[in-house]
Amino acid sequence: MTVDMISNLISTNPRFLSRSSTLVAALVLAGCTSLAPRHERPAAPVPGELPLPASLAASAPARAASTAWPDFLTSPQLQQLVKLSLERNRDLRVAVLNVQRAQAQLGVTRADRLPTVGVGLSNAASPNASTGQQVHTYTAGVQLSAWEVDLFGRIxxxxxxxxAQVLASEAGRRSAELSLVAGVASGWLALAADTELLETTRRIADSREASMKLAQLRFDKGAASSVExxxxxxxLEQAxxxxxxxxxxxxxxLNALTLLAGGPVPAELLPGATASASAGAMLAPVPVGLSSEVLLQRPDVIQAEQQLAAANANIGVARAAFFPRLTLTASAGQASTSLSDLFSAGHFAWTMSTQLLATVFDAGRNKANLDSAKISRDIAVAQYEKSVQSAFRETADALAGLDTxxxxxxxxxxxxxxxxxxARLAELRYQNGAASELERLDAQRSLLATEQALVQTRLGEQLNRVTLWKVLGG
Known part of the structure; x- marks a missing residue:
C-alpha cells in the first residue's frame, strides 16, 4: 500500500484512523519519515536543440560556456556603470532582502524541529481536599512545552x-541581477544612439537655417520663387x-538609465555623440551551443523549479495532518508549598507528559488542504513548463536576429x-545650375532619413546581442 493509497483511504473514511494503529506503527518502524512525493524535474516541453542560424549551426558545440557580464561588456566605461548600478539599484536590493527573509524563515522552520526550553517561576493555588484551605505550590526551573515529535515528517x-523557497529567492536575485545588467547595457546603447541622432539633427537644423536665410535673401532679390x-x-521646421x-x-x-543606476549617472560614464558607431565593439561575441538544456540553467527557470519543489513538500505537510501528532511536555526544577524554602535542598521535582492526538472528524478540512496542496503542485508544474517554453521562445527570437x-x-x-x-551629385548639379533647389533639398532629406535609419538599425543589432546574452542566462 503506497502513501497515496493510505492518504486517500483515511481522507474518505475517517473511522479508518481508529483502526490503523498497526499500520501507523509499521510505517514508523519502516522509517517512513516523509509523506511528500519524490520531486522530479518535469520533462522540458521544448525541442532538444536550439534553432541556430545557418552561420552557427555547422560549427556550434553541443553546449557553450556561459559568459559573465564583465567578459561580455568589454567597455571599461560601461563596466563601471554596471558596477555602480549593482550597488545602488533598488530592485536588486529588494531581491537581496527577499533572500535574507527566506533564509530567516528557514531558520524559524528548522527551529521547530528542536524543543524550546524556557525557565520560569509559577504559583498554583488549589483547595486542600481535607481542610478546604487554599494550598499554594511554587515551582521554578526549566520547562519544555509541547515539543512535537516529527513522526511523519510534517516539520x-x-x-x-x-x-526550496530560499533557493527560489536566490534564483530570483540572480534573475534580477541579470535583468539589471542587460537593462543598463541596453539603456546605455539607446542613449548613445539617440545622442548621435540628436547631434546629427542639430547639424542639419543649423545647415537648413543657413539655407533658409539664403533662400529668403534670394527671394527678396527676386532670384528665387515663393515655392523655393x-x-x-x-x-527647416521639420529639422x-x-x-x-x-x-x-x-x-x-537618461532618466531611465538614472533609475536603473539607482541615482545620477556621472558625466564621464555617459556616451558621447560618436559612441553609437563604436558601441558594437564594446560587446563580446555570445557563445551559443546546440542543446536547449542550457535554458534549464536560467535563473528564472531555476526559480520556477524550486517553487515546484516547495509545492511538492507542502503535499507531505498536508498528508501528515491525517496521522496522529505526538507532543512532549516536561519540566524540571524546584517545587515547594512555601516560597521561602523553594530553593532549599530536597525540593527537586520533575514532570513529563506525552500527548498523542489524532483527528477523527474535521468536516473534510484535511482532505481539502491536501487537494489544495496537490492543485498548487500542478500549478507549479504548469508554471515551470511555461517558463521553459518562454525561455526557448526568447532565445529563438534572439538567434533569429543574429544573421538578419x-x-x-x-x-x-x-x-x-x-x-x-x-546628395553630393545633387549639390554639384545645383551649383552648376543643372538641378533645382527642390532636387537638392530632396537629396538632403533622403540622406538624413538614411543616416537615421542606419543608427536605428545599428542599435537594433546591438540590443539583439544583449538580449541573446540575457536569454541564455548570462
Missing part, C-alpha cells in the same frame, strides 16, 4: 519547503521638430553610401 517537509522659399522653410523630439527622447533615455540584423545593417550601410553620393 521536515516544512523545512524542505522553506529551503516655402520648401526651405518647411525643411527643428525632429530636434525637439530627439532631445525629449534622449532626456527620457547583420544583413540588414550591411544593406543599410550600402544604402547610406549611395544616399551620400546622390
Amino acid at each position: 521536515a517537509n516544512l523545512g524542505e519547503a522553506a529551503q 522659399l516655402q520648401s526651405a522653410r518647411t525643411l 527643428r521638430a525632429s530636434r525637439a523630439q530627439l532631445q525629449r527622447q534622449r532626456d527620457q533615455d 540584423w547583420r544583413d540588414q545593417l550591411a544593406a543599410q550601410q550600402v544604402q547610406l553610401d549611395a544616399a551620400r553620393e546622390t
Whole structure:
C-alpha cells in the first residue's frame, strides 16, 4: 500500500484512523519519515536543440560556456556603470532582502524541529481536599512545552519547503541581477544612439537655417520663387521638430538609465555623440551551443523549479495532518508549598507528559488542504513548463536576429553610401545650375532619413546581442 493509497483511504473514511494503529506503527518502524512525493524535474516541453542560424549551426558545440557580464561588456566605461548600478539599484536590493527573509524563515522552520526550553517561576493555588484551605505550590526551573515529535515528517517537509523557497529567492536575485545588467547595457546603447541622432539633427537644423536665410535673401532679390522659399522653410521646421523630439527622447533615455543606476549617472560614464558607431565593439561575441538544456540553467527557470519543489513538500505537510501528532511536555526544577524554602535542598521535582492526538472528524478540512496542496503542485508544474517554453521562445527570437540584423545593417550601410553620393551629385548639379533647389533639398532629406535609419538599425543589432546574452542566462 503506497502513501497515496493510505492518504486517500483515511481522507474518505475517517473511522479508518481508529483502526490503523498497526499500520501507523509499521510505517514508523519502516522509517517512513516523509509523506511528500519524490520531486522530479518535469520533462522540458521544448525541442532538444536550439534553432541556430545557418552561420552557427555547422560549427556550434553541443553546449557553450556561459559568459559573465564583465567578459561580455568589454567597455571599461560601461563596466563601471554596471558596477555602480549593482550597488545602488533598488530592485536588486529588494531581491537581496527577499533572500535574507527566506533564509530567516528557514531558520524559524528548522527551529521547530528542536524543543524550546524556557525557565520560569509559577504559583498554583488549589483547595486542600481535607481542610478546604487554599494550598499554594511554587515551582521554578526549566520547562519544555509541547515539543512535537516529527513522526511523519510534517516539520521536515516544512523545512524542505522553506529551503526550496530560499533557493527560489536566490534564483530570483540572480534573475534580477541579470535583468539589471542587460537593462543598463541596453539603456546605455539607446542613449548613445539617440545622442548621435540628436547631434546629427542639430547639424542639419543649423545647415537648413543657413539655407533658409539664403533662400529668403534670394527671394527678396527676386532670384528665387515663393515655392523655393516655402520648401526651405518647411525643411527647416521639420529639422527643428525632429530636434525637439530627439532631445525629449534622449532626456527620457537618461532618466531611465538614472533609475536603473539607482541615482545620477556621472558625466564621464555617459556616451558621447560618436559612441553609437563604436558601441558594437564594446560587446563580446555570445557563445551559443546546440542543446536547449542550457535554458534549464536560467535563473528564472531555476526559480520556477524550486517553487515546484516547495509545492511538492507542502503535499507531505498536508498528508501528515491525517496521522496522529505526538507532543512532549516536561519540566524540571524546584517545587515547594512555601516560597521561602523553594530553593532549599530536597525540593527537586520533575514532570513529563506525552500527548498523542489524532483527528477523527474535521468536516473534510484535511482532505481539502491536501487537494489544495496537490492543485498548487500542478500549478507549479504548469508554471515551470511555461517558463521553459518562454525561455526557448526568447532565445529563438534572439538567434533569429543574429544573421538578419547583420544583413540588414550591411544593406543599410550600402544604402547610406549611395544616399551620400546622390546628395553630393545633387549639390554639384545645383551649383552648376543643372538641378533645382527642390532636387537638392530632396537629396538632403533622403540622406538624413538614411543616416537615421542606419543608427536605428545599428542599435537594433546591438540590443539583439544583449538580449541573446540575457536569454541564455548570462
